[in-house]
Amino acid sequence: xxxxxxTRTLSEKVFxxxxxxxxxxxxxxxxxxxxxxxxxxxxxxxxxxxxxxxxWYNTLYTGIVCSLxxxxxxxxxTPYGRDxxxxxxxxxxxxxxxxxxxxxxxxxxxxxxxPFLKGSQPFFGDSYLPLNKNAYVYVYNGFTSTGGxxxxxxxxxxxxxxxGKRYCSWxxxxxxxxxxxxVTKWGNQWVTRNTPRGKVAQKLEVLQYxxxxxxxxxxxLLFFHGWKIISAPQLVDSLRAFQDLTIDLIFGALIGxxxxxxxxxxxxxxxxxxxxxxxxLYGKYAKSQFQVVANENCKGLxxxxxxxxxxxxxATYAHKNKVPLLGTFGLQNSPCIGCGxxxxxxxxxxxxxxxxxxxxxxxxxxxxxxx
Ligand code: SF4
Ligand code: SF4
Ligand code: SF4
Numbered sequence: 080x081x082x083x084x085x086t087r088t089l090s091e092k093v094f095x096x097x098x099x100x101x102x103x104x105x106x107x108x109x110x111x112x113x114x115x116x117x118x119x120x121x122x123x124x125x126x127x128x129x130x131x132x133x134x135w136y137n138t139l140y141t142g143i144v145c146s147l148x149x150x151x152x153x154x155x156x157t158p159y160g161r162d163x164x165x166x167x168x169x170x171x172x173x174x175x176x177x178x179x180x181x182x183x184x185x186x187x188x189x190x191x192x193x194p195f196l197k198g199s200q201p202f203f204g205d206s207y208l209p210l211n212k213n214a215y216v217y218v219y220n221g222f223t224s225t226g227g228x229x230x231x232x233x234x235x236x237x238x239x240x241x242x243g244k245r246y247c248s249w250x251x252x253x254x255x256x257x258x259x260x261x262v263t264k265w266g267n268q269w270v271t272r273n274t275p276r277g278k279v280a281q282k283l284e285v286l287q288y289x290x291x292x293x294x295x296x297x298x299x300l301l302f303f304h305g306w307k308i309i310s311a312p313q314l315v316d317s318l319r320a321f322q323d324l325t326i327d328l329i330f331g332a333l334i335g336x337x338x339x340x341x342x343x344x345x346x347x348x349x350x351x352x353x354x355x356x357x358x359x360l361y362g363k364y365a366k367s368q369f370q371v372v373a374n375e376n377c378k379g380l381x382x383x384x385x386x387x388x389x390x391x392x393x394a395t396y397a398h399k400n401k402v403p404l405l406g407t408f409g410l411q412n413s414p415c416i417g418c419g420x421x422x423x424x425x426x427x428x429x430x431x432x433x434x435x436x437x438x439x440x441x442x443x444x445x446x447x448x449x450x
Contacts, residue, residue, distance in 0.1 A: 086268075086272065091265055091340075094265075095340055098337070098340065099337050102332075102333060102336055102337040103333060103337070105136070106328060106332045106333060108125055108132055109132045109133065109136045109210075110210055110323075110327075110328060110332075111328075112124070112125050112132060112207075113209075118207060121207045122205070122206065122207050126205060126207075128203060129203035129204040129205060130203065130205055131205040131207075131208075133210060134191055134205065137186065137187055137190075137191065138187075140252075140256065141182050141183060141186065141187040143256065143259070143260075144178065144179075144182045144255045144256055144259050145179050145182055145183055147259035147260070147262075147263065148175045148176075148178050148179040148182075148259060149179065151167065151171075151175050151259075151262065152167075152172065152175055152176065152179075154167075155167055157171065157423055158171065158175075158262035158267075158423075159171075159262065159267075159386060159420050159423040159424040160382070160386075160423070160424045160426075162426075168419070168422075168423055170419050170422070170423075170432075171419060171423060174248060174249050174258075174418070174419065175259075177249040177250060178249065178250075178255045178258060178259065181249070181250045181251075181252075181255065182252065182255045185252075186252045186255075213227075214327075215227065215230055215231060215354060216251070216253060216331075216352050216353065216354045216355075217294055217322065217326070217327070217353060217354070218231055218291065218294035218295065218298060218353040218354055218357055219294045219295070219297045219298035219301060219322070219353075220298070221298060222298030222299060222301055222302040223298070223301050223302070231354070231357070235354070235357070235358060235361070236358075236361040236365065239358045239361040239362045239365065239367055239369075239410070240361070240362075240365045240367050240368075241367075241369075242369060242417065243362060243367055243369025243370075243409060243410055243415065243416075243417045244355065244358050244359070244362065244369075244410065244414070244415065244416045244417060245369070245416065245417035246358070247348060247355065247358075247416040247417075248416045248417055248418035248419075249417075253331075253335070253347065253348070253352070254348060254416070256336070256344075257339075257344040257345055257348065257388065258344075258418060260339060260344055261343075261344040261345075261388050261418075261420075265340070266339065266344060269339055269340050269341075269343055269344060270343045270344055270345075270386070270388045271385045271386060273340070273341055273342055273343050274342065274343030274345070274387070274388060274389075274390050275342060275343070275346075275390055276384070276390045276392065280390050281390070283350060284349060284350060284414060286350045286351070287349070287350055287351060287352065287353070287355060287356040287359075288356050290326065290330075290351055290352075290353045290356065291353040291356035291357055293318075293321075293322075293326075293353075294353040296318075297318045297319075297322060300314065300315055300318065301315065326351070330347065330351045331347055331351060331352075334346060334347065334351075335347030335351065343388055343390075344388055345388040345389055345390075345416075348389070348414075348416065349389050349390065349414055355414065358410070359410050359414060361410075362409065362410025362411070363410050363411045366411075367409060367410050368409075368433060369409050369410065369415075369417065369432070369433065370407045370408065370409040370432070370433035371393070371396070371407065371408055371409070371415060371421065371422070371430055371431075371432060371433075372405075372406075372407045372430065372431055372432070372433050373396055373397035373398075373403065373404060373405055373406050373407065373429055373430055374403070374405060374428075374429055374430075374431070375403045375405060375429075376403070376427045376428055376429040377397040377398045377401075377403040377404075377425075377427065377429035378398075378401065378427050378429070379394070379397075379398040379400070379401030379402075380394075380425075380426065380427075381394045382424045382425060382426070383397065383421035383422075383424060383425055383429075383430060384421075386420040386421050386423075386424045387420060387421055388416075388418065388420065389413070389414045389415060389416055391408070391413050391414070391415060391421075393408075393421045393430070396408050397429055397430065403429070407433070409433075417432070419432070
């Protein structure tokens with residue numbers, strides 16, 4: 080962490096003093112209100128206007144994501160790089176449209192307003208219910224319901240085969256915040272300056288596979304527990320406590336969001352998220368045609384590498400000593416989420432996405448793994 084980084088402005092430093100404590104307090108009240116007050120006092124203490132902490136948290140979250148998307152779309156200029164006059168590309172326009180729609184419709188309107196509009200519950204006066212941690216990013220929910228199974232093991236792999244991990248930059252609720260904050264003035268500096276890069280950072284990505292192994296084990300136990308074939312309540316309870324506190328709260332929330340200013344916006348997506356590890360395996364073994372391709376225009380400017388929120392050294396596929404390599408990479412050798420930042424920032428149009436449904440239109444030469 081570099082909280083005293085001299086390149087930060089005074090206002091950013093002041094913001095950082097409050098940011099991490101505020102994140103901790105917000106998440107603890109949101110997820111564990113009974114750590115502060117008895118459960119019968121949660122609604123009178125933390126439920127403003129009769130609405131739950133979950134409602135207010137998601138209102139704030141969705142408000143930030145959607146207002147940033149609107150700002151980018153209305154401005155019509157690229158959110159990447161210093162050229163403030165360059166028009167936004169169709170790819171980026173569609174990406175931010177998708178983020179806006181997915182965040183507003185799927186993660187806000189449907190869970191919070193649709194039940195009320197259908198008349199199945201009053202809008203004000205939520206009763207206290209401990210949060211049901213059913214996020215699909217934790218994978219184990221694929222073992223607990225038919226819908227979860229279809230989502231994790233059918234829909235997501237199909238989407239990876241067609242579009243790579245674009246799910247992470249176009250749709251996922253966690254990715255929506257990372258993607259929009261990552262193109263703000265401060266957020267973009269956090270990405271370019273603080274994203275872990277290099278060999279060690281790359282090797283540490285293995286942590287994600289360890290979390291995936293845990294998720295699959297936990298999912299199997301929940302499945303068997305539900306069917307009463309094996310009943311190990313203490314083991315299930317211990318694993319659930321580990322999942323809720325260590326993975327969900329500490330890694331996913333506090334480090335995942337709280338470390339934005341110190342490690343870039345995708346530390347959870349790169350080192351934690353079990354679904355991302357599963358998507359990488361799907362992409363690798365299903366031979367997803369999703370690729371980033373470099374062409375002969377490359378001038379060796381290296382801007383693409385600085386812009387990647389996943390720490391991929393894009394330039395090593397594009398040139399060696401400023402001589403174009405015509406390289407390509409995809410999920411077989413990188414955690415690329417298809418955000419398009421590297422493509423957008425390149426001033427000489429040396430990078431593009433391979434056409435996914437018609438891959439034979441692009442001739443490819445695979446570059447060596449980056450050194
Ligand atoms: S890596 Fe996981 S948390 Fe991040 S955007 Fe992708 S699915 Fe969501
Ligand atoms: S691809 Fe573009 S940004 Fe990357 S090194 Fe080549 S010229 Fe520079
Ligand atoms: S390689 Fe390019 S498209 Fe892939 S995650 Fe990095 S910046 Fe985004």
